[in-house]
Amino acid sequence: MASDLKRKREDQLPDDDEVELDAETAKKHKLPTGEELRTLKDAAGLYQSSSFKLQIDALLPNVRPKESRKAPLDQFLFILRSHLLSLPPIKPQHPLVAARTLSESGVAVPFALPHPAQETKWTVAFEPPSNMHVVGSWANKISVKKKDGKYFGLDLSIEMPAVLSVPRERLLDARYFHKRSYYLAVVAQSISTSFEVDVFYGAALNDPRQTFIVLRPRKGASHDFSKTHAEIHIIPALSSSHPIPLHRLSPCHSNVRVQPPTDALLSITNSSTPIYNTAILISTFPKISLLSTNTLIQSSPTFRDGHTLLRVWANQRGYGEGALCIHGFEGKGLWWASVLGLLLDGEEPVSAVGKGNASKKRSVGKGLSSYQLFRASLDFLAKQDFENAPAFVKSANGHRYSPEEYPSNHSAVFVDATSTINHLVDVPFTSLDMLRYDAQKTLEQLNDSTGTDDVFADIFLRDQTHLSKRCDAVIRVDLSRASKYRSTFEFVEHGTSDNALLAAISRILRRGLGDRVRALAIFHPSSNVRSISEMSRPPRMSVIHIGLIYSPEDAFRLVDHGPAAGEQDTEVAKEFRQLWGPKSELRRFKDGRITESVVWEVKTSDERAHIPAFIVRHLLHLHFGVPIADIKTIATPFDVKLRLPDHLASLLQHVGATGGFKAALTAFDGLVKNLKALDEKLPLALLNVSPVAEYLRYTSTFTPVPISLSSSLALPTPLRYLPQIPIILEFEKSSKWPDDLRAIQKIKLAFFETIASTLMTASPGLRAAVHIVHSCDSDIQDHASLEILTPEGWAFSARIWHDREAVLLERLASPAQTPVTPSPQPSKDQRMARRALDVYTRRFIHAPRHHRAIATLVHRYIAYPGTVRLVKRWLASHWLLGVHVSEEVVEIICARPFVGNGVALPDTAANAPRSKERGFALVIEFLKEWKPENPLFVPLYEDNGPSIEPSVVLQENDVDPLSVKVRVAIQWFGLVLIIVTCSDFSLMRIDDYDIVIDLDPTVLPRYHQNIDADELVWSKSGVGRPTDGDAVSRPGFDPARILLDDLQSTYSDTLKFFFDIYGGHRIGAIWLLNVSRTRPFRALGGFSSIPATEGGKSNEKDKETPFCSIDSPYWTRLNDT
């Protein structure tokens, strides 16, 4: 052993020598230093993974202002400061007079509600600011880039001298705000006249009480700081010595006097005015918040990075400013920093006797990495129940106001570290629900991420504001005709009529929808700056979008129960009735309860999926007088695409046929029962009948409809198509089967014949036939099926699975047993056997397995079948489905948003879509991003845990034409970022094809499924010709499809064909690249050709161009007759 070891040592030594010699390899093989090692380990341990950390590092500099470009801005600030401090004072005067003077120089005073009247006795005045500070994120260097290329904001607070504020009455009737507005207007006027900058007014949520001045650089001017890509916000603030009594601004104080006391309901109750109070408190806030945030930054080195990550995450999801942001989060920059503060410092205990003291969160510690900090804050947002648990950041001086006052008067509570203001006072619960949902979603993604790049991009890099991908239902509401009536009190409290309206809408919808939704949010564009000559924005925002996230169990409940009959006169009952209006009725239920309730009546399952949208519509109409026409959902046009024409539906109903997936399943069960009853008459017992049809797993585009023999003949040809439902019969094992493939096929025939004749005698009205495909050239392949047409009109097509076939085929297909001379070319028999084996495995092994997997998915996820149906329809309308992309592949791709990357998501997962429209949008989005070179893994068949081997791999060649098409389709998707519309199902342009073959729609049995089927076709054909001469019904007869298959096999080397299998009446084809040119003549060219004529020159070159072979009489006849 020892000698062995010694040899080993010696072996290694020369290696080491070489290493030392070669400098380059030495560098490679050198052990990392301690420093390096720490970063390496940190990357893996403290971040998601090392690549995650590297990506974070790459991201951060891109979203921050560049230090090197700050110089011009700083210069301008100095000049501005000296200018403002030396402004001349203005004598006190009547507000309206003062406003008039200013308006002469083109500057309006942005007075808040209620506006000052002629008879007001107080005055407004101006003194130069006592002090100025750069505050907020810029001062703390935690600015984060905004969306849509907006400027960074530099907050400049100017302290209004204490002289200007007079205590007490100032607080009432927005008098403080009027003085503030005047002050602001004077500053704006002076800046606009003395500097070459663009001056605007801006206000978060357009609230005039929060107006600030926006200074934007002018290109090429003397103070051009446009390189910094920042704008200056001038915010008036109260100096620290202001005389305003802060105790009067506590959460429960009311500072709004309602002028007309006739408004009985609201003025009686001593309503507090939290939003109004907070608006004043904010004026005292800039400096202290600057300091508290700075302490945080000092205490935690990763605060800045963590904060930036959180803000980027939030901005990508519309919690901030942008074209489509969630109501309430505008101008809440300080809140995000405060959230991190809560995590780092912990919570302030509510009180000594507080109930939930034990559960208060501890601080997470200051040594976290930026990623951990980000994750911790998501965790907080995902778990915090803002409705019931107020949050108080640990504060140095304890509570300023009694913490009990907050929950009763404010909506959501999140009090900052100085205990001055509640950040969330004007954020509705609905928006916070959405925030919580988004945080949960992201955490889920982080938890089961396998491909980190993708997850990183999803979380930080991709814009997630597309509503159709984000919400299960999107409702567009035009508010311009909504009733303007809100109480004055509410106007004054919320600042603008819009905010009052939106707050009320979100409150009522949240109550009405209750547990049907996990989250609900109002989306609208964020406020914009306005010119200083405008007093306020045009008062009304016209369009909002309401997005709903369904909760899986309750979303489609038919009944909303209210209080029981016995409590008729209680407050609860009254509220219930007030909420629902005339919809609320007293009902008696089966279990004997008599309750006040609301019942939603639906006719079809399609409609049932729209109940939440109905509720929104009802409530908006009832409470806000929004006309029904102004409320639009996106779902309805989608439904139409999946439904048969009404005309046909009524025709079939007339005959008495009831379609639907349930009916199909019942018919299937009936058939199985019938087959099992035949047991004695068959030589072998029937073990199993497995369904393999999309009609039996809820995923066919159209719901199956039975057409009985008699009614089939009454229908005009374009309505006659009856799909066949494939099933597989499995008999008990027996050694009596012959051990020869050809004989097995014959035995199958015999079986079919026996089943057919016994079935027909057993149940009258049933028709059965043996279908033998002659065209397939090998008779060892399974080629016969039993076609059964039940008396109700369901068509089944049964095949027999005999497992011995696989063994025999494999033996035949594998190369000869003597491995002496491996023949390079498989013989004819082998090829045949391989083909047969392929058909066998597809038909009898994979198809049932796939069916089971999909059926499970369908039961687990409500939205899955709808998604599949929509995607199928969409692909078909682009002439791809069935021709280039099989139905099974579509089912697998559609499962992706539901089952995720690695592990199947639990049913309650936040990520799984709950409506087919959202599922559809997600699938399309995926197809857009997906590069077909990359194999796609969908863990579909594995039930237990993550699997090592992929269940389904799609290779490039499977989907090549798809990718091309999807690129085209994406343009379509780009158009509908906000709302997916349906018109694009027929986007297909026929000019894209080299050849288009028109088929006569009147003879196509499937035409009624066409995407824009013309009703005239069948009504005409029904009238024009009696019954087509041939009075036979042919279930499953689809000549267009057979024609397509024939064309494809005939011209496989020349053309690629495209066709809408759902009743298309046009076949498109494009030339393959290698044939579309002139070439020398060859006898065995393999395509039809015409001699090319080259002008002038001799024709001896013998060139020819491939020639469109549309001349064959074969299919033109289809067109003719």
Place this chain on the structure above:
Amino acid sequence: MSTLPKLISGFTVIPVAYSYARSTHILYARAHLSKSQDVVYPEKRTLFLVNIPVDATDREISLFFKSSGTVERVVYNRDSRDEAEAEAEEEEEEAEADIETSPPLSPSPSSQDLQPRSKRKQRPTESASPSVVPLPPISLRTLRNTGSIAHVIFLDTSSLEKALVPPTKPRPWPSSSEEPQGLAHYAALYDAQRPPLDVVKAHADTWMERFEFDLAKTKQKLAYRKGEAIVDDDGFTLVTRGGAYGQTLGGGVGVASKAFEKTSRTGSKKKKEPKEKETFYAFQKAEKQRKALLDLKKNFEADKARIDKMKESRRFKPY
């Protein structure tokens, strides 16, 4: 169409017009030159046709060349070479196996080629064996690949020359035909694929009877009895792979199938113990740690390179 050349590398160009379509199809014709020995067509009266219409039938081709002379028969060439070979071999084998041939049960209507499947059904049978009731033949057109070729054999030599005279204007393609076209074709096909049940029954039964009969006969011919080993003259025992359910059908002694061997579950179950323990000596441990660290670094570098590449494609601008 007057601009079309009359000849193209020795082929006469024959434009064909259709009564219901504006387009023109081009046939290329030449006298047949015999090169290979396998298939012999009579020289001097065989016309070699290129680019026949995909759905052309014998009758249509005969009618088309009626003006030149009477067509004896039309032979379509499969484009795949070895298929034709296999076909030929098959025929030979059949001829050897069945020495006493009985006439086919039902003479095929026009051409063997039209229904390749039916041939096997009508395989000449021994006089003693039970006959097979065939499935009803499908008398529909067959589609060939586009641009395929055919040999047209005329009755006399003069017709060939006539046929090779370049036509002055496109000649109409004869459209009268027994075989349905277009929609009617598919309808007929649909019906033909669903033969009456009694025919199916008769076919399956007789086929199986025949199969049993053949099986019995081959068994008779073989000297071997089930379960016995086959020992040849030199005293060697024949060893074969196992057949159905472990039986060896062909006789001889059975061994495990190849597929089973591949699973490598044969042989001893013991796994080989690694010769040396991996973390026994201190230097081994050190090596291992060193390797782990190097791997860590390597992976990190690889990640870094990847991210740098992504950076180049400007991926890290979120908005």
